[in-house]
Amino acid sequence: MPQPALEAPDVTAPIPRTAAQVRRNSAPRLGVAALGVFAAVPFALALLAAVRAPKMHVLLDYWHVFAKITDDTGHLLLGQVFTYHLDQPFVVPSLLFYADAAWFGGDNRVLTVLTIALLAVIVVTLRTMLPRQLSPATRAALTAALSWLLFTSHATELWLQGTNGISWVPAVTACTIAIACAHHGRPVGAAVAAVLGCLSFGAALPIWFVLAVIAWLRRESRVRIVIPAAAGLVILAAWWLTKPAGTQSGATDAFDPDGRLSVLAAAVGGLWSVDIAVLAVVAGGLTVALLALLLRHTVIDRPAATDAGWAGLACYAVLLAFMLALGRTTTDVPGGNVGLISRYVLIAALATVALLVLATVHRPQWPTRYLVTAVVALSLVTHAIGGGKADEARRSYAPLALSAIALRVDAPAALEALHIQRAAGPAARALGAYPFNDGFTLGCHGPELGSRLDLATAPPASAGALDAPATDAGGITTGWAVVNGTRPDCILITDGTGTVTGGGITGLPLTPGQTPKAAPGATAWQATAGPTNGPSAVLAVQGGHLYRIG
Numbered sequence: 001m002p003q004p005a006l007e008a009p010d011v012t013a014p015i016p017r018t019a020a021q022v023r024r025n026s027a028p029r030l031g032v033a034a035l036g037v038f039a040a041v042p043f044a045l046a047l048l049a050a051v052r053a054p055k056m057h058v059l060l061d062y063w064h065v066f067a068k069i070t071d072d073t074g075h076l077l078l079g080q081v082f083t084y085h086l087d088q089p090f091v092v093p094s095l096l097f098y099a100d101a102a103w104f105g106g107d108n109r110v111l112t113v114l115t116i117a118l119l120a121v122i123v124v125t126l127r128t129m130l131p132r133q134l135s136p137a138t139r140a141a142l143t144a145a146l147s148w149l150l151f152t153s154h155a156t157e158l159w160l161q162g163t164n165g166i167s168w169v170p171a172v173t174a175c176t177i178a179i180a181c182a183h184h185g186r187p188v189g190a191a192v193a194a195v196l197g198c199l200s201f202g203a204a205l206p207i208w209f210v211l212a213v214i215a216w217l218r219r220e221s222r223v224r225i226v227i228p229a230a231a232g233l234v235i236l237a238a239w240w241l242t243k244p245a246g247t248q249s250g251a252t253d254a255f256d257p258d259g260r261l262s263v264l265a266a267a268v269g270g271l272w273s274v275d276i277a278v279l280a281v282v283a284g285g286l287t288v289a290l291l292a293l294l295l296r297h298t299v300i301d302r303p304a305a306t307d308a309g310w311a312g313l314a315c316y317a318v319l320l321a322f323m324l325a326l327g328r329t330t331t332d333v334p335g336g337n338v339g340l341i342s343r344y345v346l347i348a349a350l351a352t353v354a355l356l357v358l359a360t361v362h363r364p365q366w367p368t369r370y371l372v373t374a375v376v377a378l379s380l381v382t383h384a385i386g387g388g389k390a391d392e393a394r395r396s397y398a399p400l401a402l403s404a405i406a407l408r409v410d411a412p413a414a415l416e417a418l419h420i421q422r423a424a425g426p427a428a429r430a431l432g433a434y435p436f437n438d439g440f441t442l443g444c445h446g447p448e449l450g451s452r453l454d455l456a457t458a459p460p461a462s463a464g465a466l467d468a469p470a471t472d473a474g475g476i477t478t479g480w481a482v483v484n485g486t487r488p489d490c491i492l493i494t495d496g497t498g499t500v501t502g503g504g505i506t507g508l509p510l511t512p513g514q515t516p517k518a519a520p521g522a523t524a525w526q527a528t529a530g531p532t533n534g535p536s537a538v539l540a541v542q543g544g545h546l547y548r549i550g
Helices: 019-051 058-070 091-103 108-127 134-149 153-160 160-182 187-198 207-217 222-242 258-268 277-301 304-328 344-362 368-409 412-417 421-429
Strands: 463-468 477-484 489-496 500-508 522-530 537-542 545-548
Touching: 019 108, 019 134, 019 153, 019 368, 019 545, 058 421, 091 160, 091 421, 108 134, 108 153, 108 160, 134 344, 134 368, 153 160, 153 344, 153 368, 160 187, 160 304, 160 344, 160 489, 187 207, 187 222, 207 304, 207 344, 222 537, 258 277, 258 304, 277 304, 277 344, 304 344, 344 368, 344 537, 368 412, 368 500, 368 522, 412 421, 412 477, 463 545, 477 537, 489 522
Parallel strands: none
Antiparallel strands: 463 477, 477 522, 489 500, 489 537, 500 522, 537 545
């Protein structure tokens, strides 16, 4: 009896999946996406702060370098670009300072945004070094850690004022690129990046020895190991023989091994403290100890494909801390330890990132959920701790806003007190850099320098005082004020005829001497003025109305 033909199954038909299977397959993708959003948060916060930073928040280094590399007509003196600043090579930052003044009107925000961009380059560069065999979730978690640690709130000064950021972040970025190139077996790219770093700042001087270590860990030829090591010795010797004599930045020249060791450890553990040095020292010591344990396996077994670049990054971070201890140790800083200064937290960030990645690579058996939990906790805790340092940076840099007025009215004593090179004024004026352009304002929403005011219409402020009336027209006048329960919009200084000859800034923190005397809601203010004829008057401006102070 003939059998009925069997119908062949349709192999192209989709396989039905249960709702549980769909959820299981989509969960990892959602987790990776969530970690991506999490990684973008600190970058967005830093970028927002950089864009909103004051236009005139540049430090004395900016004006010192600018005065050195320009003549009074604003032309660049290229030979001066290749001289040392703070006993460091400073070619790239000098050119960036000049470009900011000549092309962007001397806007501090251009430098802060550029600093953020360079740090983002570091994050992307280090991400390329993550081992490919790691799961997408693990790579996403480590990328989030990179972002949160490098854009930590501890480093707020880098996107509040651009001078310190552009002074040494280009060198650290170039060195990170060099490490990544060496990790991927690209010695030419590593050498080019290392040269660029050495033209940026002294923070790049140890990179050549790091490249030699990476080549050795990758079991590369002897030539690829010897060449960068020899180049490092030559460059280090050339720098030592040509650098200016003496110490810089108030650093001690004493032997002081204990103090220098404390600075090294604090720099490596800076993510864990605001101004208590012992916490940073303990955290830094633990970080170095854990790195040593993990690098033991790297050095003995040399698993080049995954470890070499991260071992190099750890070595670079520790060498940076060692250089900081040798060249900048001083007790004349908040907390008594230079390793706690905001900008140096990048050292701790690089060391902690290297530790986290090496631990992940060496312990693949750890569940991903443990790593994600650790990354989120590490990111949020260190960022919260850094809030204190961010507040400290905002308070300490707030008086820099007075420098625009001091430069515009050419107030010698005020410029000296603000550590601004008066010699930079003619070049800045010739280039039309801020405050010598139309963007300058006293912030009073009306009166500007040269305006004529009717002093008879100005009643006394509801509460206010002059703490230090200026005996010199070019000095800084200080005091406190509150008008109608709020701080004034700005401060004006006029001569006896009511002509505005200067101005000032408000909303500053009260000093210890002002606090007992000040009325509720009062804030401190500072002001300066140019030459005046006869006695001067100090006015607070609130909502377009004038009020006398003192």
